[in-house]
Amino acid sequence: xxxxxxxxPLRWLLAAFLAGxxxxxxxxxxxxxxxxxxxxxxxxxxWQTMPARHxxxxxxxxxxxxFGLGVSWVAVSMYRFGGMSVSLSLLSTVLFVxxxxxxxxxxxxxxxxxxxxxPSRFQLLLVLPxxxxxxxxxxxxxxxxxxxxxxxxxxxxxxxxxxxxVLGVYGIGWLITLSAGLLVLAWQMPRRRWLPLLPLLGIWLxxxxxxxxxxxxxxxxxxxxxxxxxxxxQNLKWLPEQRQPTIDLYTRLSRQHWADxxxxxxxxxxxPAYYHQAERFLQGLAAEAAEHGSNLxxxxxxxxxxxxxxxxxxxxxxxxxxxxxxxxxxxxxxxYIPLKWLLGSLLDILQxxxxxxxxGAATQPPLNVAGQKIAVxxxxxxxxxxxxxxxxxxxxxxxxxxxxxxxxxxxAPHQH
Numbered sequence: 001x002x003x004x005x006x007x008x009p010l011r012w013l014l015a016a017f018l019a020g021x022x023x024x025x026x027x028x029x030x031x032x033x034x035x036x037x038x039x040x041x042x043x044x045x046x047w048q049t050m051p052a053r054h055x056x057x058x059x060x061x062x063x064x065x066x067f068g069l070g071v072s073w074v075a076v077s078m079y080r081f082g083g084m085s086v087s088l089s090l091l092s093t094v095l096f097v098x099x100x101x102x103x104x105x106x107x108x109x110x111x112x113x114x115x116x117x118x119p120s121r122f123q124l125l126l127v128l129p130x131x132x133x134x135x136x137x138x139x140x141x142x143x144x145x146x147x148x149x150x151x152x153x154x155x156x157x158x159x160x161x162x163x164x165x166v167l168g169v170y171g172i173g174w175l176i177t178l179s180a181g182l183l184v185l186a187w188q189m190p191r192r193r194w195l196p197l198l199p200l201l202g203i204w205l206x207x208x209x210x211x212x213x214x215x216x217x218x219x220x221x222x223x224x225x226x227x228x229x230x231x232x233x234q235n236l237k238w239l240p241e242q243r244q245p246t247i248d249l250y251t252r253l254s255r256q257h258w259a260d261x262x263x264x265x266x267x268x269x270x271x272p273a274y275y276h277q278a279e280r281f282l283q284g285l286a287a288e289a290a291e292h293g294s295n296l297x298x299x300x301x302x303x304x305x306x307x308x309x310x311x312x313x314x315x316x317x318x319x320x321x322x323x324x325x326x327x328x329x330x331x332x333x334x335x336y337i338p339l340k341w342l343l344g345s346l347l348d349i350l351q352x353x354x355x356x357x358x359x360g361a362a363t364q365p366p367l368n369v370a371g372q373k374i375a376v377x378x379x380x381x382x383x384x385x386x387x388x389x390x391x392x393x394x395x396x397x398x399x400x401x402x403x404x405x406x407x408x409x410x411x412a413p414h415q416h
Contacts, residue, residue: 019062111131275301
């Protein structure tokens with residue numbers, strides 16, 4: 001063991017870990033977007049120069065730093081609001097991070113295993129951007145997918161945000177990796193650094209220019225919408241004695257907007273009750289809204305009376321009949337336990353106090369509300385942009401409802 005450790009390039013591995021640790025700082029709430037390029041440039045340089053047998057480990061440590069800091073909020077949601085013990089929530093988060101870290105690790109391994117014989121400029125400008133994009137895209141669908149912290153989201157406040165309407169989040173990620181490759185290439189060409197720096201500058205000027213383009217224009221009659229946020233603390237929300245005060249709060253806030261709104265929207269899980277428990281009250285409230293020409297749409301769990309063990313995180317457009325959207329993409333460790341079939345009896349032994357939400361259909365029709373066809377997504381689902389836009393062009397309005405209180409004062413609400 002000591003001999004194996006002695007052979008490890010510890011300084012290089014530490015540099016890979018620190019580069020990964022720096023990458024989440026390019027995302028909200030920190031917003032240090034140039035760090036995305038710098039951290040990847042350091043990783044690419046390490047992968048190029050270190051012994052091939054250590055590349056996988058370097059990529060893995062980079063991933064541990066990247067996701068260890070970036071998704072640390074998973075432990076917060078499980079411990080503070082999921083009922084797990086500190087040790088179990090930390091263990092679950094560590095396992096989750098170790099799985100996610102495999103994606104950059106395999107990116108490095110594939111690169112050195114199959115493409116390291118190519119000229120350096122091809123490695124940096126073609127191979128590494130393509131492999132990173134491929135593995136990041138695969139992270140968005142493997143085991144139902146976890147596209148959180150996709151590289152492109154680090155640039156929401158940078159000039160590259162201008163490219164988003166054209167190339168999307170993965171296209172921005174590709175430009176970041178291309179920029180990182182150009183930066184390394186400039187380092188490797190001390191006498192002609194201007195050659196790679198010119199296209200690097202061009203990428204960012206292009207993004208800045210595209211920021212000035214108006215990509216959409218209003219069409220049809222304006223929709224007057226009011227978003228009502230009761231802001232009930234999560235640790236109080238589900239207490240039995242808090243149910244009626246919550247209902248009264250949302251009722252009072254909504255009544256202020258019946259007259260000036262075509263639709264009033266409450267957030268995800270606005271009411272601490274199943275829909276069938278609150279249906280009579282909600283139907284009465286919707287009838288009151290209709291008298292003023294308004295409509296009510298809200299998030300709350302739905303449990304079919306015929307299937308008492310099945311329940312969905314849902315959005316309901318209250319009416320006769322009600323229209324229901326059931327969440328399809330559930331949050332790992334928040335709404336379901338990943339690999340539950342594999343963990344099996346271990347969950348019982350550890351007494352994991354979580355039950356899974358059921359998954360809604362992958363394709364669901366828009367909700368017809370206020371003369372609009374509304375495509376709904378709930379919270380974390382807006383990370384799956386390619387699925388959200390499937391509702392277009394049939395849908396005329398996109399609505400996402402969220403409840404970030406589940407994650408406390410962690411990084412998650414800012415990243416979201």
